Every structure is written in C-alpha cells, then in structure tokens.
Amino acid sequence: MLTKRIIPCLDIKDGRTVKGVNFEQLRDAGDPIELGALYASQGADELVFLDIAATVEKRKTLSELVNKIAHKINIPFTVGGGIKTEEDVSILLQNGADKISINTAAFLQPEIINRFAKNFGSQCVVLAIDTKLEADGNWYVYLNGGREKTTTLTMEWAKKAVDLGAGEILLTSMNHDGTKQGFALDITAALSSTLPVPIIASGGGGSAAHFYDVFTTGKADAALAASIFHYKEVAIPDLKKFLHQKGISIRI
C-alpha cells in the first residue's frame, strides 16, 4: 500500500540552513547536506530544500549545493526558490534534484507550468501555493512569500495549475504556519478531494496528532514541517511509529 509521506523542509540561504538547529549528531548544524542526510537516515520520506534568498548571482551556489546533496542523499528531494526558466529547471535536475517547486513565477506566468511539464515531466513539477483564509470565508492565493495578496481563490488556481501540468501541490496555510496548532484541514481536504494529484500539507504541524489529523480528516498525501524537526520537538522515528500504530499507512 502506498504510504503517507513525511517531508522535512530545509530553508537555505547562501548554501546554509537558516533556522537554528541543534543536533548533537551533527558536526555542523548549518550544513544542509549533513542535516538532510540525518533526516534521511531517520526515515524522512522526501526532503524539500527551499532557497529563501534566491538571486541570479547565487544560482550557481544553489546548483553546486544540489549536486552535493544528490551525491550524499539516497531519498528523493525537491528544490525551490527563484525558479523561472527552463534553464533554471534543467540545471537543478541535471545536478540531481528529483523535483522542482515553483510559486510566484508560476502564478505570474502560468504557461511555465505547461512548458516545464512538457520538457521535464509533470512528476517533477511541484506547485507551491501560499494561502490564507480571509474574513469572507474564502482561501486566497498569496505571492512573494506571503507578502502580496491576490484576489484569486486557492481552489481555482490549484485546478488551473493541475490542468497545465503541475504534478503535485505543496499547500502552505499562512493562518496556520508557525502556530504549531495543527494543519489547515479543510482547505487541504478540499484540494485533495477535488484534484487528481498528490497534496502536500504544510504549516501548523506541532505534534504527532496533527500529522494524524492531516492524513485522515485533511486527506493529505504528504505533510511537510520544518522547525518542529529542526528543534527536535517531534522526532521523525517517533512520529512515524505513532502514525503506524494509529493505522496510517507509513514507511517504518
């Protein structure tokens, strides 16, 4: 049976992990390769590396880092941040990334989803959506790391992106992100029940029970979190054991 996936996310700036991490197993906690390899050995199902300060000048740094990650890590990984062109995608895939994630650039130029899917296959095109529940009861798409509101409904954008060839949706709820109070179950379930591609839920995971909720009520195919893993508030082996004991299909 296909399992639900647990995905740690590592934010990268200038080739280093950004959020403070404290692992005694690691010689250098700021080294994304070491941290990624540790998560892989603990049972992470995939990894996401997000370049949060992506600029044209620093693209070479990122591609070199991706190459080192691909040599070291034996599970699939996604790379995101500042990807706009076929050349950007091609360089990352050639250096060993399994998937790329696009967000604002895809919203501003939806045709790139179609071009990336045609040239590289839908399976490697992850569409990231930052979404926020507004007072009118609707979930809207936000751009530029959540700084810019749009008037587009998240469901409408996700449907369009899947029609264009997005192979997976990484959905981050801005209302929940950082709260550690649980994932956004309703919008995650709405997308997962409507769209034919896997949905990765992100934002709000603070305990093992939250992951259980997002895989059951939230119908998510995968769940992503960052700081709870980095700060060892939830350990991946314990989380996976808990989910397995609760009857969730999980790789242990």
Added chain:
Amino acid sequence: MKTVIIQYNAGNIQSVLYALDRVGVTAIVSDSIVDIQTADKVIFPGVGEASTAMQYLRERNLDEVIKSLKQPVLGICLGMQLLCSHSEENNTTCLGIFEEEVKHFESKDVAIKVPQMGWNTISGLQTDLFKGIAENSFTYCVHGYYATIGADTIATTNYIQNYSSALHKNNFYGVQFHPEKSAKLGEQIIQNFLSL
C-alpha cells in the same frame, strides 16, 4: 568492472550515476554502442515518455544493441517498461524482452492519485536481485503506467491492482521503482545487481 549507464533522452540518469557513486562504483554514462556492448553491467534508467524514448533509441540503433546484450542489464522505471512488449503510453511498441504489457493506471477513486508517487512495498521477491531483501520492503515509486503480471514477474506491488514491480528474463532485469532513491534498501538492490 565496467558499468555503463545508457544515455538517452530520459531524465534521472544523473541520480543513478550518483547512487552508484554512493556504493563505491564508478560508472560511465554513454550512448556509444561499443561502450555498451563491452560493459560488464548495463543500467537502462529513465523517467520520461515511452514513444519519444523508443524513437530516440531506434534512430541510433540502440534498440537492437540493447536486445542483443548478453551481460546483466537492469532497466529502471521507464527503462523497465521499454524492455516490455508494448506500452499503452502513446501506443508504443517496445523492445519485447519481457512478454508483459505496460498499461495506464485507471483510478476510479479521487483519493487514489495517478501517477503513483511515494513509497510502496514489494513482495513475492525472486532471484538474487533481491538477495537479503525482506518481503514487504519499501521502495520509492513515481509512475502512471505499470507492467502486468506474467511469467517474467519476480516482485509485485499493489496500487489500484497488483502489478509487476520487477521482471526478469535471462540476463535482463527490470524494476519499476527507483532503487537509486529507495534509501539503504535501494542501494542494496543496486549492489545485488552489480554482484550478479
């Protein structure tokens, strides 16, 4: 030992090269007929679309070269599917090493996504390719098409229905999953293949 990864118009070739590097094997990526024919082990990887891949192989006569190989050959994902008889993906005639056919997953339930993406178990394991590998071990899969079960099946997986997650005939082996992305277990399968 000379290990050659067949270069063609499919993705994921670098990942296989890096996985071999992790198990201490230096391989070469080549579409040279001489390189492929003189290799001790040949890996035929790939993520992509069947008809354009077959067209590329035929244009370079690599289809006949692959069929005539006598050393151990391992097809991965699309590589395995191309070793089958026929693929529903754009109605493509494949290399015909394995008699099994490649069909598209038809999901009647929106909760069951196509392509299958993620970790699933392999069982009914046969041959030394799976030496030391426990039944129901997890492998990483990304595919919208699957090979039917038949005489060449040496492992099965269930997704929507049972399908062949590995095939074997003579010197040819194929795996639907990605050993290069299947953690330690995948590295063991790669080492098993290199020890055949």
